[in-house]
Amino acid sequence: MAQKDFISRYNVISGYFWLAVAALSFLTICFKIATEGAQTWAAYFIIPAMALIMYFTKKWMMKRMQKHLQEMKDLQEK
Numbered sequence: 388m389a390q391k392d393f394i395s396r397y398n399v400i401s402g403y404f405w406l407a408v409a410a411l412s413f414l415t416i417c418f419k420i421a422t423e424g425a426q427t428w429a430a431y432f433i434i435p436a437m438a439l440i441m442y443f444t445k446k447w448m449m450k451r452m453q454k455h456l457q458e459m460k461d462l463q464e465k
Contacts, residue, residue: 398452401445402445405441406438408435409439412438416431416432
């Protein structure tokens with residue numbers, strides 16, 4: 388049971404990690420564009436986009452895992 392709690396906590400924390408990476412990288416890139424110009428820094432918007440993709444993938448996989456665990460529990464009860 389403790390292992391399941393650790394994994395659930397890890398999944399939540401890693402989801403927030405990817406949101407933080409997306410937000411901080413977006414703000415940093417916006418600041419760099421404002422100070423140095425968009426010509427160099429505009430291509431770096433791929434970093435927050437990838438971080439958001441990672442967040443939504445993590446969220447989708449967590450829902451999928453919970454559904455699978457519920458199905459396994461239902462099978463054991465039968």
